[in-house]
Amino acid sequence: MSRPVKLSETEIHAKLETLPGWSLQAGKLHREFQFASFVEAFGWMSSVALVAESMGHHPDWSNVYNRVSVDLNTHDVGGITELDFTLAQRMSELAK
Numbered sequence: 001m002s003r004p005v006k007l008s009e010t011e012i013h014a015k016l017e018t019l020p021g022w023s024l025q026a027g028k029l030h031r032e033f034q035f036a037s038f039v040e041a042f043g044w045m046s047s048v049a050l051v052a053e054s055m056g057h058h059p060d061w062s063n064v065y066n067r068v069s070v071d072l073n074t075h076d077v078g079g080i081t082e083l084d085f086t087l088a089q090r091m092s093e094l095a096k
């Protein structure tokens, strides 16, 4: 696969307009997800894990009971790329 391209801050802010709930925090795409229960949160994480593995692109995340805190960036280029926006979109869709 070709190396993903690091997006500029202007590009990131423009693309964030289309992603409700997500923001730029400490150079990463950030969102806090909340679910009805631990089982729902963990079930969502399991679904996301399959998507992430198929993309070869993985979230930084942590889970406390029914909440999951997510940060996305592309370690390989030290910034945010289209891969992060694609994963963010899939995460939001799976949480609906």
Ligand SMILES: C[C@H](O)[C@H](O)[C@H]1CNC2=NC(N)=NC(=O)C2=N1
Pocket (backbone or CB within 6 Å): 056, 057, 058, 059, 060, 072, 073, 074, 075, 076, 077
């Ligand atoms: C070789 C492997 O595909 C790479 O190290 C992938 C794995 N998952 C990854 N996930 C994230 N978030 N960023 C990466 O740069 C990255 N690189």
